[in-house]
Amino acid sequence: MxxxxxxxxxxxxxxxxCARRFARDGWALVLTGRREARLQALAEELSAYTEVHPLxxxxxxxxxxxxxxxxxxxxxxxxxxxxxxxGLALGTDPAPRCSLDDWEVMVDTNIKGLLYxxxxxxxxxxxxxxxxxxxxxxxxxxxxxxPGSHVYGATKAxxxxxxxxLRNDLVGTGVRVxxxxxxxxxxEFSLVRFGGDRERYEATYAGAEPIQPxxxxxxxxxxxxxxxxxxINTLELMPVSQTWAGFAIDxxxxxx
Ligand code: NDP
Ligand code: 8X3
Numbered sequence: 001m002x003x004x005x006x007x008x009x010x011x012x013x014x015x016x017x018c019a020r021r022f023a024r025d026g027w028a029l030v031l032t033g034r035r036e037a038r039l040q041a042l043a044e045e046l047s048a049y050t051e052v053h054p055l056x057x058x059x060x061x062x063x064x065x066x067x068x069x070x071x072x073x074x075x076x077x078x079x080x081x082x083x084x085x086x087g088l089a090l091g092t093d094p095a096p097r098c099s100l101d102d103w104e105v106m107v108d109t110n111i112k113g114l115l116y117x118x119x120x121x122x123x124x125x126x127x128x129x130x131x132x133x134x135x136x137x138x139x140x141x142x143x144x145x146x147p148g149s150h151v152y153g154a155t156k157a158x159x160x161x162x163x164x165x166l167r168n169d170l171v172g173t174g175v176r177v178x179x180x181x182x183x184x185x186x187x188e189f190s191l192v193r194f195g196g197d198r199e200r201y202e203a204t205y206a207g208a209e210p211i212q213p214x215x216x217x218x219x220x221x222x223x224x225x226x227x228x229x230x231x232i233n234t235l236e237l238m239p240v241s242q243t244w245a246g247f248a249i250d251x252x253x254x255x256x
Pocket of ligand 2: 140149
């Protein structure tokens with residue numbers, strides 16, 4: 001029986017690139033996302049190479065997640081990999097100007113959605129045992145603060161700590177856990193973050209030679225294909241063009 005890979009958020013960016021990368025190797029794929037047309041088109045395209053099960057799902061909907069996972073067809077139940085990728089940032093305004101609704105969406109998607117898929121799929125990963133693995137999409141924002149990151153960065157800090165803690169609880173099962181922490185990557189991520197502002201989105205990547213979704217897919221492919229005795233705990237990557245800025249200092253109190 002082939003190994004199955006479950007990918008949350010496969011309708012664009014990293015998730016879509018991962019689906020293509022693993023399809024090339026013949027992994028059976030469970031692909032999820034909210035945008036049905038995109039999901040169906042991808043599933044149709046990749047079914048030329050492998051078995052694909054598309055699930056139109058909002059990861060925030062716990063009941064829908066429970067039902068979809070409980071109802072997985074038999075041939076997709078031998079789960080070797082889970083890529084917890086569905087996620088988003090909304091806005092870059094300073095905290096006092098932010099919408100509480102946006103904050104809630106980030107928490108519900110990046111934290112609670114990831115918890116649902118993880119907890120619901122753990123029994124299947126444990127049943128696979130040695131060689132199985134979870135890759136969680138953290139971010140450089142999970143440990144490097146920057147203005148406007150507030151809740152987004154905090155959700156990714158959660159992902160990092162949850163991933164490390166999970167490793168402890170999975171000792172002896174053979175199931176690996178990785179927190180992958182990319183920096184600037186070109187995808188619809190910024191379009192979503194900037195509320196569809198295409199000019200701002202394009203300016204974010206202009207001249208920066210950002211990481212591409214295919215680079216992330218290649219990295220995840222490497223992580224999940226490590227020898228069964230190796231766990232990549234955390235992995236941070238940035239484009240060469242990206243480094244850190246200095247501390248900000250408020251000098252408005254200097255005597256005039
Ligand atoms: P994209 O916006 O291209 O992709 C995000 C994916 O998540 C889409 O497939 C989207 O599908 C899905 N998604 C969002 N909300 C939900 C939801 N409620 N339910 C189900 N699926 C959802 O972004 P990326 O590929 O760049 O981002 C993927 C992950 O990587 C995110 O977790 C992001 O935080 C993280 N990341 C991104 C970086 C970057 O610079 N791009 C850097 C570091 C980490 P749909 O809208 O169809 O539901
Ligand atoms: C996305 C990378 O630097 O925009 O997680 O926060 S960053």
